[in-house]
Amino acid sequence: MLRLISAAVIGLVFGLGIVISGMANPAKILNFFDVFGSWDPSLLLVMGSALTVTFIGYRFVLKRPAPAFDRAFHLPTKRDVDVPLVAGSAVFGIGWGIAGFCPGGAIPAIGSGHPGPVIFVIAMIGGIIGANALKAAFARKALA
Amino acid sequence: MGGSLIGIAAVALMALHGRVAGMTGILTGVIQPKGDWDWRLAFLVGAIAAPGLILLTTGTSLPLQAELPSWAIIVGGLLVGLGVTFGGGCTSGHGVCGIARLSMRSIIATITFMVTTFITVFVIRHMLGGF
Numbered sequence: 001m002l003r004l005i006s007a008a009v010i011g012l013v014f015g016l017g018i019v020i021s022g023m024a025n026p027a028k029i030l031n032f033f034d035v036f037g038s039w040d041p042s043l044l045l046v047m048g049s050a051l052t053v054t055f056i057g058y059r060f061v062l063k064r065p066a067p068a069f070d071r072a073f074h075l076p077t078k079r080d081v082d083v084p085l086v087a088g089s090a091v092f093g094i095g096w097g098i099a100g101f102c103p104g105g106a107i108p109a110i111g112s113g114h115p116g117p118v119i120f121v122i123a124m125i126g127g128i129i130g131a132n133a134l135k136a137a138f139a140r141k142a143l144a
Numbered sequence: 145m146g147g148s149l150i151g152i153a154a155v156a157l158m159a160l161h162g163r164v165a166g167m168t169g170i171l172t173g174v175i176q177p178k179g180d181w182d183w184r185l186a187f188l189v190g191a192i193a194a195p196g197l198i199l200l201t202t203g204t205s206l207p208l209q210a211e212l213p214s215w216a217i218i219v220g221g222l223l224v225g226l227g228v229t230f231g232g233g234c235t236s237g238h239g240v241c242g243i244a245r246l247s248m249r250s251i252i253a254t255i256t257f258m259v260t261t262f263i264t265v266f267v268i269r270h271m272l273g274g275f
Binding site: 003004005006007008009010011012013014015016017018019020021022023024025026027030033034035036037045046047048049050051052053054055057058061062064066067068069070072073074075076078079080081084085086087088089090091092093094095096097098099100101102103104105106107108109110111112113114116117119120121122123124125126127128129130131132135 | 145146147148149150151152153154155156157158159160161162163164165167168171172175176182183184186187188189190191192193194195196197198205206207208209211212214216217218219220221222223224225226227228229230231232234235236238239240241242243244245247248249252253254256257258259260261262263264265266268269270
């Protein structure tokens with residue numbers, strides 16, 4: 001139970017950071033990327049401070065033998081830069097540039113009660129399920 | 145301020161739960177669970193509660209609405225869902241947690257999506273004249 005309360009509180013802190021910083025505000029996101037138009041560079045500070053805190057914090061945390069609620073740290077194991085990584089990231093950017101929401105921005109934005117973030121998240125879930133079905137189909141083809 | 149909170153949440157999720165604070169992985173782990181989904185759902189609930197808490201404590205409703213036609217929101221959402229699944233992460237997972245671990249995959253992914261987002265915004269706003 002304490003484990004779930006902890007996860008919810010961390011999610012809340014994450015969501016507060018996203019909402020306060022403007023990462024859940026599509027107008028701000030699109031202006032950040034509009035360098036030759038209405039450029040708003042303030043999100044550089046947001047990304048910079050999030051990264052700095054995480055970089056320093058991880059140095060201390062990952063030296064410990066294990067996290068508080070688990071037996072081990074779960075870190076991504078893939079190392080290779082492959083086609084799905086680059087192509088997928090490129091497609092993600094096109095979607096981010098069209099709608100102004102990334103996954104971490106859209107989820108907290110649902111709580112605003114506006115229809116836009118809800119429509120976005122439903123479409124995004126469709127994309128995730130479709131992509132995982134495609135990945136499974138590719139994997140079957142590779143085996144056959 | 146907001147950025148530091150995102151970082152604090154990322155460090156806390158690793159210190160307490162041993163997990164990367166990537167929204168793509170957390171959301172996928174709830175809608176198509178392979179391992180434990182309960183802490184992921186709790187994280188999502190907490191994140192969704194954030195605008196409400198801000199409204200309750202400060203009385204301000206922050207602008208979180210896309211001023212776009214619905215078809216653009218839907219196309220954007222589909223492309224984001226497809227892209228982050230093949231790319232293995234998004235701004236939070238690759239851009240914050242991955243770069244903080246100096247992962248080459250995350251550095252390449254982040255540069256790639258920042259560049260294509262920039263190009264997409266440029267094409268839509270300056271070549272197509274917006275939606």
